[in-house]
Amino acid sequence: MEYILEAKSITKKFPGVTANDNVNLNVRSGEILGLIGENGAGKSTLLKVLNGIYPYGSYTGTLVLDGKEIKPENTRDAMAEGIGYVPQETNVLKNFNVAENIYMSDLRLNRLKPADKRSKSAFVNFSVLYKTTEAFLKDNRINLDPKADVRKLSIGQQQMLMIARALATNPKVLILDEPTTSLSSGDVRRLFEVVRELRKKGVGIIFVTHKLSEILELTDRVTILRDGKNISTFEREQYDSGRIIADMIGREIKNMYPRRESKIGGEVLRVENLTVDHPYIADTNLIENVSFAVHEGEVVGLAGLVGAGRSEVCMSVYGLTPAKSGKIFIRGKEIKISKTSDAVKQKIGMISEDRKRFGLNFVWDIKHNIAISNLDTLVKGPFVSSQEMQKKVTPYYDKLRIKAPSLNTKVTTLSGGNQQKVVIARSLNTLPELIILDEPTKGIDVGSKNEIYQLINDLASQNVAVIMISSELPELMAMCDRFVVMAEGRVAGELTKSEATEAKIMEKSVVSFKTGRQEANNG
Numbered sequence: 001m002e003y004i005l006e007a008k009s010i011t012k013k014f015p016g017v018t019a020n021d022n023v024n025l026n027v028r029s030g031e032i033l034g035l036i037g038e039n040g041a042g043k044s045t046l047l048k049v050l051n052g053i054y055p056y057g058s059y060t061g062t063l064v065l066d067g068k069e070i071k072p073e074n075t076r077d078a079m080a081e082g083i084g085y086v087p088q089e090t091n092v093l094k095n096f097n098v099a100e101n102i103y104m105s106d107l108r109l110n111r112l113k114p115a116d117k118r119s120k121s122a123f124v125n126f127s128v129l130y131k132t133t134e135a136f137l138k139d140n141r142i143n144l145d146p147k148a149d150v151r152k153l154s155i156g157q158q159q160m161l162m163i164a165r166a167l168a169t170n171p172k173v174l175i176l177d178e179p180t181t182s183l184s185s186g187d188v189r190r191l192f193e194v195v196r197e198l199r200k201k202g203v204g205i206i207f208v209t210h211k212l213s214e215i216l217e218l219t220d221r222v223t224i225l226r227d228g229k230n231i232s233t234f235e236r237e238q239y240d241s242g243r244i245i246a247d248m249i250g251r252e253i254k255n256m257y258p259r260r261e262s263k264i265g266g267e268v269l270r271v272e273n274l275t276v277d278h279p280y281i282a283d284t285n286l287i288e289n290v291s292f293a294v295h296e297g298e299v300v301g302l303a304g305l306v307g308a309g310r311s312e313v314c315m316s317v318y319g320l321t322p323a324k325s326g327k328i329f330i331r332g333k334e335i336k337i338s339k340t341s342d343a344v345k346q347k348i349g350m351i352s353e354d355r356k357r358f359g360l361n362f363v364w365d366i367k368h369n370i371a372i373s374n375l376d377t378l379v380k381g382p383f384v385s386s387q388e389m390q391k392k393v394t395p396y397y398d399k400l401r402i403k404a405p406s407l408n409t410k411v412t413t414l415s416g417g418n419q420q421k422v423v424i425a426r427s428l429n430t431l432p433e434l435i436i437l438d439e440p441t442k443g444i445d446v447g448s449k450n451e452i453y454q455l456i457n458d459l460a461s462q463n464v465a466v467i468m469i470s471s472e473l474p475e476l477m478a479m480c481d482r483f484v485v486m487a488e489g490r491v492a493g494e495l496t497k498s499e500a501t502e503a504k505i506m507e508k509s510v511v512s513f514k515t516g517r518q519e520a521n522n523g
Contacts, residue, residue, distance in 0.1 A: 002026075003026040003027060003028055004027060004028060004065065004066060004172055004173055004204040005025075005064070005065050005083070005172070005173045006024075006026045006065075007023065007024060007049065007050060007061065007063055008024055008063075009022050009023075009062065010022070010059055010060070010061035011060045011061055012042075012045050012059040016406075017405055019045035019228050020045050020046055020049070020059070021227075022229070022230075023046055023228070023229065023230055025046060025206075027206055029202045030200070030202045030203070031199065031205070032199055033206050033207065033220065033221050033223065034207050034208075034209065034214075034215040034219035034221065034223070035206055035208045035222070035223050035225070036210065036212075036215060036222060036223075036224055036244070036248060037224055037225035037445070038226060038249055038417075038445040038446075039403060039416065039443075039444065039448055040227075040404075040414070040415045041226050041227065041228065041248075041445075042225050042227075043208055043225055043415075044415055044416070045228075047175055047177055047208065050063065050083060050175060051072075051083060051085040051175065052072035052074045052079075052083075053074075055072065055073040055074060056072060056073055057073075065081055065082060065083070065172065066082070066172065079169050079171075082172035082173065083172070083173050083175065084167065084169055084171030084173065084175065085166060085174075085177070086162045086174070086176050086177060087162075087177050088177045088416060088443065091162065092153075092161055092162060094151045095151075097146070097149060098146050098147065098150060098153075098164075099126075099129050099130055099132075099146040101161055101165060102161070103133070129146075133146035134146050136167075136168065140197065141194055141197050142160050142163070142164050142194060144160060144161060144164065152280065154187075155183065155187075155307070156184055156186075156191075159191070160190070160194070163194065167198075174203055174204070174206070175205075176195070176206065176207050177208045179207075179209075180214060181442050182439075182471065183471070184305050184306040184471065186305075192217070195207070195218065210417075210443065210444060210446065210449075211472075212245065212446065215244070220236050221235050221236060222239070222244065224244065224247045226249070226250060231247045231248075245446055245447075248446060249446060249447035251447070253446065256450055256453070257453055257475075258454050258457055260457040260461065262297060262298070263297050263461075264297050264298045264481065265297050265463055266295060267295050267329075268295060268296055268331060268433060269294045269329070269330060269348075269465060270292075270293040270328070270329040271293070271329075272326060272327040272328075272329070273290070273325065273326045273327065274287060274289070274317075274323055274325075274326035275288050275290075275325045275326050276312055276323055285324070287309050287312050287316065288489050288490050289326075289491075290309070290313050290489075291491065292484045292491065294466070295465060296463040296465055297460050297463050299456060299466040299479055299480045300466065300468070300480060300481065300482050300483070301468050301469075301470070301476040301477075301480030301483045301484070302468070303476055303483050303485045303505050303508075304485055304487055305509050305510070308489070308509065310469045311438050311469060313486070314467060314469065315352075317337065318337070318340060318343045318348060318436060319337045319338060319339045319340045319341075319342050319343045320340060320350075330346050330348075330434075344430055346434075347431070347432050347434065348433075348435075349373075349432030349435040350427065351420075351424055351435070351436065351437050351440055352423070353469070359419075359420075360422060361411075362410075366393075366402065366407045366408070366409055366411055366414075366422055367389060367408060369426055370392075370393040370426050371389045371392060371429065372426070373426045373427065373429045373430045374392075374429045374430050374431070390407065392429070393425070393429070394407065396428060397425065400421040400424060400425055400451065400455070401421070402418050403415070404418060417443050420440070420442065420444055424440065434464070434465045434466075434467070435465070435467070436467045436469075437456070437466065437467065437469065438469045439469055439470060440468070440470075441470070441472070441475065453479060473505065474502075477502065477505075480497065481496075482495070482496055482497065483495045483496075485505055487510065488511075492508040492509065493508040493511075
């Protein structure tokens with residue numbers, strides 16, 4: 001038997017769109033298969049078929065695991081058959097510790113008797129639970145404390161926890177959907193080590209990513225989807241980055257980072273000594289005495305490791321998180337921002353890293369999600385003009401190439417990347433003079449990234465001030481005019497474009513304010 005898992009001729013339809021059109025996918029035991037494609041190519045739909053989210057009967061085609069046809073009707077069926085799934089979005093139980101998260105589906109597992117028979121006790125033996133978890137984590141080379149409070153884990157640690165939870169079911173196949181999206185370089189290295197160990201143990205791994213560098217470094221084979229169809233599959237020795245990109249998006253990209261002539265004008269934003277309380281730890285500041293400025297036509301990159309406080313600074317500037325102290329100035333005038341509506345009135349827009357929590361209303365369609373950010377311009381008397389709304393939002397829909405049947409499509413049916421485009425359109429609709437982009441290309445395919453880079457350049461050329469956060473350092477260096485480097489919730493230094501190198505940014509990113517010295521980068 002050559003393949004541990006096969007998806008044969010999978011077709012899945014939704015009203016007005018065919019998400020998977022006769023798609024085939026297979027993975028061998030002990031193989032890392034890369035699965036890539038543009039946003040809306042059908043990857044997520046196929047994964048949900050494999051994982052039982054879309055039950056047997058809601059699609060046509062056949063799933064074969066270990067040579068036997070399977071018909072999962074829900075995620076528990078898929079898990080019982082031996083399919084593990086780690087979704088793109090972080091999904092951990094924050095009121096429980098690491099051990100409880102891993103074995104939450106069957107906490108009585110820790111009550112095993114010497115004869116390995118399940119106890120019928122209603123109580124949890126935490127001593128056995130922690131020993132079981134410790135041995136399990138060590139065996140899988142996952143560095144987590146079984147007793148650790150999940151709320152205090154970094155994003156990278158939470159990602160590893162989700163992988164551990166999937167591995168606890170002893171899967172024959174493990175699906176990893178965009179697992180590195182929010183990880184630091186150190187966390188990515190550790191994840192790759194775990195994945196390679198799983199390959200040695202014979203687990204078949206489906207690794208979904210938009211990062212071509214990860215495909216080239218990690219995978220043994222890659223399958224490419226476009227418009228819901230199979231396009232090509234390459235063995236590792238056949239890899240060619242140009243050909244893979246062309247197959248993904250149906251066209252060549254000659255310049256991934258389009259050039260921009262910077263014309264920097266007057267100051268738009270100045271932040272002085274911004275300090276924010278830690279939400280969980282008493283008498284501790286999450287952000288401390290942060291100061292920086294942004295000018296017209298300038299793209300300022302907030303650099304630093306995951307957890308350095310970059311997002312928290314921007315959330316405070318936008319009114320999502322209250323500031324403990326500090327001052328904010330717009331065009332030289334001190335202002336008070338206590339809620340997001342205050343920021344919008346000051347012509348500040350923000351695209352949050354967490355689009356599900358802050359970016360979208362999943363009950364609405366694309367049109368209303370974009371229009372709501374500037375509804376006053378659409379009011380005629382006591383009513384909102386549907387005609388004006390359509391006219392207002394269509395240019396954003398077209399320019400960002402949102403892949404959907406129409407503006408009336410519900411955003412919940414869109415791929416993650418196309419949801420991100422709707423979030424961007426929503427912010428642009430406010431006509432901001434300062435826009436904050438927190439991981440704007442998170443979960444975005446190569447072609448869409450290129451379009452967003454051009455959009456950033458267009459905004460800067462229109463004298464919009466831009467703050468950009470990205471965990472992809474090459475992206476940040478290519479797009480920004482200046483860099484404010486953060487570490488441990490403080491500003492560790494600033495670098496101009498001519499001064500900045502990856503080494504210099506990383507050197508400042510790992511400074512320790514507690515010891516006053518540079519520390520090794522632990523991710």
